[in-house]
Amino acid sequence: MSLDSDDEILQDFLVEAGEILERLNEELVELEQSPDDIELLNAVFRGFHTIKGGASFLSLDGLVSVCHHAEDVFNVLRNGERSVDTNLMDIVLQVLDIVNSMFAEVQGGAMPTPADPALLSALEKLATPAGGESTEAVDAPAEDAVDAEFDTMLDAARPDAAGEAVVSGGNDITDDEFDALLDQLHGSGNAPAQTGNTENKDAVAAAAKPAAAGAPGEITEAEFEALLDQLHGSGQTPTTDSSGNSGAAKPKPQAPAPKEKPAATKPAAAPAKPAAAPTNKAEATVRVDTSRLDDIMNMVGELVLTRNRLATLKESLGNEDVTKAVSNLDVVTANLQNAVMKTRMQPIKKVFGRFPRVVRDLARSLSKEINLELQGEETDLDKNLVEALADPLVHLVRNAVDHGIETPDEREAAGKSRTGTVVLSAEQEGDHILLSIDDDGKGMDPAVLRSKAVDKGLMDAESAARLDDREAYNLIFAAGFSTKEEISDVSGRGVGMDVVKTRISQLNGSVEIDSELGKGSKLMIRVPLTLAIMPTLMVKLGGQPFALPLGSVSEIFDLDDSRTNVVDGQLVVMVRERALPLFHLREWLVNGHSEPDLEMVRHVVVVHVGSQKVGFVVEQLVGQEE
Structure with a gap:
């Protein structure tokens, strides 16, 4: 049965109900930790009540029914006639999942499927005050x-x-x-x-x-x-x-x-x-469709390119009035760019808010005791990035809970507290966001990782032996790689970590991992603040301009041929006693390239490529440009 309702009213309901459901997901997990918090009980009650009211106006009877039953339960709880316990929370969280499922159906233009009568019956029992005095x-x-x-x-x-x-x-x-x-x-x-x-x-x-x-x-x-x-x-x-x-x-x-x-x-x-x-x-608040913001951002991007072109022309014209006008345009364009970018920003909390529920459910299914700490929830980044990072982060947190944190008995035997800790944090570093997932679990053994790589045919024993610990840790991002002995519903198939890395690379980000056996692991993700406009390092090869993403550039130095060598057919340069792969971009990017003048000073731009660093040889450094 299709949903037939006023489109504007329906859209208002979807926006409001969507925000309420996001809050309920956080509030219910928080309520389990603070069962006597009256403010939380009232907030959850009002959340279900508001959704019920909007659904009733749209004649979404199935949604009205389940929200009404949930509302009754929280009315009993806030009146002190029943207390919050784990079993009650399991049922209420199941109800929230059903409501989310119904909400998704309404978003798709269909009438919501009625809830299971057994679930409604369970809610009716919970809506009866504990003690059973005169139920009538x-x-x-x-x-x-x-x-x-x-x-x-x-x-x-x-x-x-x-x-x-x-x-x-x-x-x-x-x-x-x-x-x-x-x-x-x-x-x-x-x-x-x-x-x-x-x-x-x-x-x-x-x-x-x-x-x-x-x-x-x-x-x-x-x-x-x-x-x-x-x-x-x-x-x-x-x-x-x-x-x-x-x-x-x-x-x-x-x-x-x-x-x-x-x-x-x-x-x-x-x-x-x-x-x-x-x-x-x-x-004073106006809801704006994100497609409009995207259009505005695209136009600002074109304006930035035009500004860059004018900045180049002013040097050739040498006119003082033109120079002043272009300088003023530069300031206005920069301010406009920052203002538009801020309208696209959202706090990472919109992603972090789902993890307390994820960790809570996983910990119960795996019989583990885990405390999740969230840091830097107010850190802002581009809305598109917020949405794109949701699934990769969920997978990484699940991986930390399943692979990283030990069972309470194992932790106790190792001299640790029975409760493990997973810390999910976000902070801004220049024009990038650093996301980290830190756990105090068992960590990873690089020797085991090397052995698994050889067993799975990813590399030979000699190549595996040359891997340092950091490179061995990054083997977990190889397709089909897993150290899990048993396959479960949570993980163990070796599927997903390679997809996570690919997805983050598509966002112009990078992933790094560090670990200490017996102490825990830390996984770090770096992504740009926005994908709309990218600061770049302009270089020249054979007189042609090229741009390198500035966020990926770690250092620049002059090339010294005496420090270069060939290892396994790959040209490398020694940097602080480490071999850095070296590539002459002229050979790859310039058609009909000729050998460069050996007397010319060439530069090496060290760039992050995934979890590794490589050096690109360029002939001329021009400067920074957006």
């Missing part, structure tokens, strides 16, 4: 708490509702009733009669006070959030006794007031005052 009396408030509170507010909003029972059937409200409620929220003057629960009405008025200046007939997001805070902040259902008698408002066991914010009227009004600030911030 408890279940109804757990499922209908919001409706009951809303009805109470309606009673307070009706001028003739004092002490009367609701005559209209069902849970529906009339337009007049809803208008009366809005009048109460906006303070438009249509105040209800002074009979009834004045404390409850004061609380509602306090929550709505800061937004009273809004447009009549409309309720802002800030007002709605303030109202929800008033209804749910203390976990208590407002009393329905219109007389205001405190004896009739019997305290409920599921409302542990000390754990959450008190429901007193005065404290509730205080946090509501700054509620208008987020509204102003939202109005």
Whole structure:
């Protein structure tokens, strides 16, 4: 069945729900570590509640159902009627996976597949307070708490509702009733009669006070959030006794007031005052399709090339006015380039946010105890890079958990703590981003790696013996290479690490790995901040200009032929007592090349190629250009 809905409304829902699902993934794993965090419980509750509301508007019944059941579970949790445990989190995380799957179906234009009834049944059991006291009396408030509170507010909003029972059937409200409620929220003057629960009405008025200046007939997001805070902040259902008698408002066991914010009227009004600030911030934010940013970036790239051309022409013209104009254009173009690049930047946190869940699930399946530390989450890089790095990083983290970290018993026998640590960090280095995955596991044995390479026919024994430790570690990126003795669902097939390296190379990045047997391993990825505009080192060969990516250049020195030699048919130059492969670019890039003048000073540009360094011989260094 296809999805038939207003495209603009659907797109708004997809954007909002997508952001909420990303947050839920992080919040649920964090909640397992901090089960008593009321703010987290409320945040998760509201997340499912918001998705349910949007899905209901679009008639996505399957999504509404599963979110409603999850909402009930978290309503019980935040009321203190049940505690968070591992089994509960397993089911809730399974629910999140189902919701993500439904969300993907909606993105594809299809109606979501209903959830497994067994899963919904499990959620219904979790939505029952632990202890099993009088389920008939408890279940109804757990499922209908919001409706009951809303009805109470309606009673307070009706001028003739004092002490009367609701005559209209069902849970529906009339337009007049809803208008009366809005009048109460906006303070438009249509105040209800002074009979009834004045404390409850004061609380509602306090929550709505800061937004009273809004447009009549409309309720802002800030007002709605303030109202929800008033209804749910203390976990208590407002009393329905219109007389205001405190004896009739019997305290409920599921409302542990000390754990959450008190429901007193005065404290509730205080946090509501700054509620208008987020509204102003939202109005100043505009969502822009990434394709538009790509078009703008492409035009800026053309402008940069034109600027470079003008900079070359100004030297030949020798006109002072032209020189000044080109200099001004240079400054403006650089500022425009930086501004556009910043609009494309996103924090790496969008990728890092998925790893707590990945590590948590893997650790449970492998019976390991692992602590994941995230560092540098606010480091910004190009949006395209954020998306492109997601899959390679997931594979590398899974590899560290499976291959690197030992089981608790193995760690204890080795004199380590039973809990292993994986550190995922990001930092900016000039115009590059350095990502590292560091674990305190068993590390790698270079001798074993050399032996495996010979056994798999990747090289002969003599070549393997000449590999230093760093080169031996990089063997893990060879296709089909694996040191895992047993094949599992997680790893062991030797498939993936070569794909990871290829993918990072396509991003103009490099991968390096270091390890110490018994101590752990560290894998480092360097990628440029952006793929849109690249700083380069301009060189000349046979009078023709060529560009080398500046981020890959590590050093430059003059060529000394006396330090060159041929090893296994490869020309090398000795640099700090290490043999560096040497290539004369003139022979590869210049058609009909002639032998260069031996008296000419030639330069060696040392460039990172993957995890290795090579030297390119050039005749002239021109300078840096974008």
